[in-house]
Amino acid sequence: MxxxxxxxxxxxxxxxxxxxxxxxxxxxxxxxxxxxxxxxxxxxxxxxxxxxxxxxxxxxxxxxxxxxxxxxxxxxxxxxxxxxxxxxxxxxxxxxxxxxxxxxxxxxxxxxxxxxxxxxxxxxxxxxxxxxxxxxxxxxxxxxxxxxxxxxxxxxxxxxxxxxxxxxxxxxxxxxxxxxxxxxxxxxxxxxxxxxxxxxxxxxxxxxxxxxxxLPGVLGQPRNARLRAAVEYVHDHAAEPVTIADLSAASGLSVRSVQESFRRVFDVSPLTYLRQVRLDRVRAELLDADPLAGAVGDVARRWGFAHLGRFSAAYVERFGEYPKQTLRR
Known part of the structure; x- marks a missing residue:
């Protein structure tokens, strides 16, 4: 070049x-x-x-x-x-x-x-x-x-x-x-x-x-502007350790308000929302991976899942199939 x-x-x-x-x-x-x-x-x-x-x-x-x-x-x-x-x-x-x-x-x-x-x-x-x-x-x-x-x-x-x-x-x-x-x-x-x-x-x-x-369309409402900042932080840092304090700093909301806002809009806790985003990222990688070379454990760990048994159970609950089944698609 x-x-x-x-x-x-x-x-x-x-x-x-x-x-x-x-x-x-x-x-x-x-x-x-x-x-x-x-x-x-x-x-x-x-x-x-x-x-x-x-x-x-x-x-x-x-x-x-x-x-x-x-x-x-x-x-x-x-x-x-x-x-x-x-x-x-x-x-x-x-x-x-x-x-x-x-x-x-x-x-x-x-x-x-x-x-x-x-x-x-x-x-x-x-x-x-x-x-x-x-x-x-x-x-x-x-x-x-x-x-x-x-x-x-x-x-x-x-x-x-x-x-x-x-x-x-x-x-x-x-x-x-x-x-x-x-x-x-x-x-x-x-x-x-x-x-x-x-x-x-x-x-x-x-x-x-x-x-x-x-991002969910409801985040476009003016009343959810600060929550949107917290959600964007989750999406931008999903592979990293994320705490409620991080979301509070990113959004300008108190720790309690962060928790209440996620409950009000998504009916889940902030950390559950983070886990869902991470599961979505894992699924996207597995669908794009070579079944012969892909390793489910490596992908899961890359997105913050240290306990593979709990990860697999959460994956089945969210997508209705095991990670290895997604990898073989």
């Missing part, structure tokens, strides 16, 4: 208060683990020397809604990135990079766009790499998505193992070229940058088509 993102921003427009612009660099592994881990709020980041003298450089420029970034490393770096940050599209120009999430390992392809797991904690290992990235703020992407008739204001989920179509990747590259040109020409407050940024977000949704959850 050709590379439209270059380093020569130094002669461009001066930063404005709205601009995100920073660089970290050095030659010590301990400094790299500290500096780069701080960028992502990561944990257990470790850097080490490989066959060449160690050095690193990480740059970012853009605004709070979208930044273009480059990470260069002579050495190896590993660590854990928490769930819930920006949507991050990356491509590797040289070296190696791999991620592991929910027990699944993925080697990132050279020269092709890939999506970092957006909704799960993941571990990574990169070695002697030159990596380009585009960070897109979630709220910004969701606002752009809300204008699409196929997405509307539904909750969004993305398949980080989706392989983009070559034509979509080509348009993505062209949009990034225009984005960087607008940044050089007018800075982040220019109309050209704002327009180019929206085009990139639209092409992100084309590059990695969102899997949309149909």
């Amino acid at each position: 050709a590379d439209p993102l270059t380093d020569d921003f130094a002669d461009g427009p001066a930063p404005t208060p709205a601009t995100v612009r920073f660089e970290v660099s050095g030659e010590l592994p301990a400094d790299a683990a500290r500096d780069l881990g701080a960028v992502y709020g990561g944990e257990r980041w470790v850097a080490r020397v490989t066959e060449t003298p160690f050095e690193y450089r990480y740059t970012a420029i853009g605004d709070a809604e979208l930044t273009v970034r480059r990470s260069q490393l002579r050495g190896a770096l590993s660590g854990v990135v928490p769930a819930g940050g920006d949507y991050v599209v990356t491509w590797i120009g040289s070296g190696t990079a791999e991620v592991e999430r929910l027990g699944e390992r993925l080697v990132l392809p050279l020269g092709a766009p890939a999506l970092f797991p957006p909704d799960h904690e993941y571990a990574f290992l990169v070695t002697d790499h030159d990596q380009r990235m585009v960070h897109l703020d979630r709220a910004f992407v969701h606002r752009v998505a809300a204008t699409r008739s196929t997405v509307g204001d539904h909750s969004l989920r993305f398949d980080d193992q989706h392989v983009p179509e070559p034509e979509a990747a080509r348009r993505w590259q062209g949009a990034l070229t225009a984005l960087v040109r607008s940044l050089r020409a007018g800075g982040t407050e220019s109309v050209a940058w704002q327009q180019a940024k929206v085009v990139v977000a639209e092409l992100f949704l084309e590059l990695f088509p969102p899997m949309v959850d149909d």
Whole structure:
């Protein structure tokens, strides 16, 4: 994949208060683990020397809604990135990079766009790499998505193992070229940058088509606006540990009001609703899985079901068949 993102921003427009612009660099592994881990709020980041003298450089420029970034490393770096940050599209120009999430390992392809797991904690290992990235703020992407008739204001989920179509990747590259040109020409407050940024977000949704959850229509009523925020949180974080306190924080409702609202609208507790969403996700994966390669237990654990016996009973109660029967369809 050709590379439209270059380093020569130094002669461009001066930063404005709205601009995100920073660089970290050095030659010590301990400094790299500290500096780069701080960028992502990561944990257990470790850097080490490989066959060449160690050095690193990480740059970012853009605004709070979208930044273009480059990470260069002579050495190896590993660590854990928490769930819930920006949507991050990356491509590797040289070296190696791999991620592991929910027990699944993925080697990132050279020269092709890939999506970092957006909704799960993941571990990574990169070695002697030159990596380009585009960070897109979630709220910004969701606002752009809300204008699409196929997405509307539904909750969004993305398949980080989706392989983009070559034509979509080509348009993505062209949009990034225009984005960087607008940044050089007018800075982040220019109309050209704002327009180019929206085009990139639209092409992100084309590059990695969102899997949309149909939320109950009753949530469209004004009186249920805060409950909707709690329900959207459930759908967005179904694979993660979710508590009533999380739903309270997401919706602005008290813990008691969250419980009462779920009872009033859905006649179930919040955690029962969460379990139903998780069961639906498991069923969707089983219907799409290869019966010869699929493992029901792995899928169930991926969606938060630690006790497989109780999971199987709940699955039968919801769908009228055992998980293995769904897998064989």
